[in-house]
Amino acid sequence: MDHLQIYLIVGAALFCLGLFGVITRRNAIAVLMGIELILNSANLNFIAFSRFGGMNLSGHVFALFVIVMAAAEAAIALAIIINIYNLFHTVNVDEASQLKQ
């Protein structure tokens, strides 16, 4: 548990799973969850590098900004998804592939 590589591998696993979700899920909300996983993996890398880079707290601040951004992004994304649902009566990204109805 004192090795940088372990954390990086966990981060890589989260990243790959998140990417998998983004590529394969049809439901827009599930895609959003995948994006959250990717963001989490990035954060994990930030914190891990911060810890093993001599406890440089800049990594923490970056992670904070990422979390703030994720929150903003989730709010906007869900607002858009609800709009799409109102327009198309579906939230499947492959069905809502037209830019307008």
Next chain:
Amino acid sequence: MATVTFWLIILLTVFSALIVVGSSQLIYSAVALLFTFVGVASLYIFLWADFIGVVQIVIYVGGILILVIFGIMLTNKITSVRISHTSVQRGAGAAAVVVLFILLVTMILKTPWLEIAAVEPDQTVASIGKMLMIDYLLPFEITSVLLLGALIGAAMLARRGR
């Protein structure tokens, strides 16, 4: 003991993440996402990042996850018990992702990482607060503007009838 807990947490994180992307029930995915977030927060604690860990739980679990569940509820009929969802191009996606993962792991293991020894601090809140207010003041302020914009934008987008 700590080691065992550590590996259990890693297992929990990765496994729940797997469920997030693999489950055919959207609501299961959401619940599994909760465990992933908690797992990552625990990893933060192991990495001496107490403040970020707490923030992770407060914002992700308390905010974003709730938002996601609201989204699920709003976009599906409550009456349909099974809110199932399907996936596309699973095979190709899985193959590509596995190859990517292998590549990343190879890269991580091959790279000679520079590690600087450090002492575990009592707490990180004070230092992060100082950094936010001194070194990162401008990004901090801009983030607040971003949040405000997101707030207004989300409210405007979700408004019914315009």
Next chain:
Amino acid sequence: MIIASLIILILPLLAFVIQIFFGQRLPRKGDFVSIFAVLITLGVALGMLVSILMLNDSQFMREAAFTWLNLGAFKIELGFLIDNITVVMLVVVALISTMSHIYSIKYMDKDPLYHRYFAYLGLFTFSMNGIVLANNLVSLYIFWELVGLSSYLLIGFWFQKDTAADAGKKAFLANRVGDLGFFIGIMLFFTAVGSFNYSDVFAGVASGSIHGTLLTLAGLGLFCGAIGKSAQVPLHIWLPDAMEGPTPVSALIHAATMVAAGVYMLVRLFPILTPDVLTVIAYIGGFTALFAATIAITQNDIKRVLAYSTLSQLGYMVMAIGTGAYTAGFFHLVTHAMFKASLFYGAGSVIHAMHHALHKLKDHTIDPQDMRNMGGFKTRMPFTYWTMVICTLAISGIPFFSGFLSKDAILAGTLAFANHSPQHLLIPFFGFAAALITPFYMLRLIFMTFHRGSKFPKVYRQIKESPREMTIPMVILSGLTLFLFYTLPQINPFFDTGWWFTNLIVARDTVVTGFEIITAHEIMVSMHHNHLAAMLLSVALAGLGILFSWLMYLRKKLSPQVWAKRSGFLYRLSFNKYYIDEIYERFIYKPLLKLTERVGYIDWDIYDQRFIDGFGRVTDKLARVSGELDWEGLDKMIVNGIGRQFQRAGQSLRQIQTGRLQNYLLFALLGIIIILILQVI
């Protein structure tokens, strides 16, 4: 000091921006914005003048700069250089600009483009201040072109008149010729020294990194700029035509400030001019002084007389620089700005009155600017009359007026120059001859305009004194021709030392090496020696000129017509401005046009029609043959075949363009994986 000069620079620009965008919508078309801006500028400039007077340090200097372009070894800085010369010049610019603004309120009243006129005045004031404050050759050049632009805009302000539009173009083109030399001069200095900054250039010249003939050439290049801007022979042709612009503009730009920019630049850069360049400068200046004065004798347009008089006085200043008495030249610049601006205001006032009178009579046949149509306005326009008389006395070099001080200094300088190098005896001759003619034609103007009876009594009865906005600037500026404003604390005008002006502005030694140099001190001593002689001679000549003028135009003892007939050829030469425009037309424009025609003939008739067209016919035949081959063989078989193949490929490739985001993402991921594999392996 730096902050103050920044304010002086920025405020007129601000006024320009406000006027050009919002002027029309503001009350009174926004003239108060411009006037307020220049008034503040004047206040600040006067404050600076007071502070250098308190300091009383002839070596006073402040510099500030910031880097504008940084390209490694090549760096251009923009900045300010403030010393006593700068401050005095700033006051002159601000003062005349303020006066012109106030004067224009009534003069330009009811003009449809009133707001734009004030905007241009603001632009001009800004760029002129830029020239004054520049500390390097690049910003000097930039602002140099900017004053050229604003001068063009203002000369052609009444662009509905063809003559005005043409005059603007002429001014711009004549300046272009000079500026080409100016640019070459600047670049010569830059390539030799590697910097544009005055101080670096001076140091470079002193250390000999540019010397000998090259330095002379570079100096001549700089002087070319001055020839264009200060309208010296042979590029003087634009200035008389520039009188097509509104009169306050003539006063501000074409009498007091812009045309003095060339002189100012030479004063600034005097230490790097070689003796050879100075000799050229002295001859050109002296010749212009006499030449323009002889033309002014015979002109009948009131503004043209003043324009030629300006040329002549500019020649004086340039000549003074050439003789090494450049502080005298600068002094004359300052005094001349005051009385010449006031004279122009007076002329404008007369024209304004004529205009109104003619407008009332609905008479459009009489030229309101022709002095032969005037006469006897003395009683009708007392303010205009007296201010113009005072300024005429000043320009004539009558004791107790400012012109006397500066003119004597210049004439003493020419005598000193002739003492040092007797072969240049022509220079003082130019100076003194012009000193004889100047009072003659100036009084001719006064007598023809204000004395004697009018040719048109009906017009005369309608003539009225101009409104207060116009007379006040005239009164203030003619008041400033009193010698005391320049000599304090010395109150004896016949004694040439101890003035605040000479205390503050002290000649610098030239930094040129490798030539036979006369030091500034030697020039000073020699000028002092010749001062009395110059003074007596010039006063005597001025008296003589006045006497002739009085006899001819007031007492009518000598008839101008008879004299004109008697001098015959000379009279016609002068009246037609030595046919310079015609000579240029005949020997420069016409041959150029002919040359272009000839070139055009070769190009079109021979080259184009024979060669090109013949070539074309052959090509045409060839093309037909190859066209057959192309269509039947190449096109139908190969080209269309390739097209069909691509169509097929496109059909199959279309399959993967699904329009689904996630498909694309997968492909992007595959791309990344390939790149990663290439990296890892």
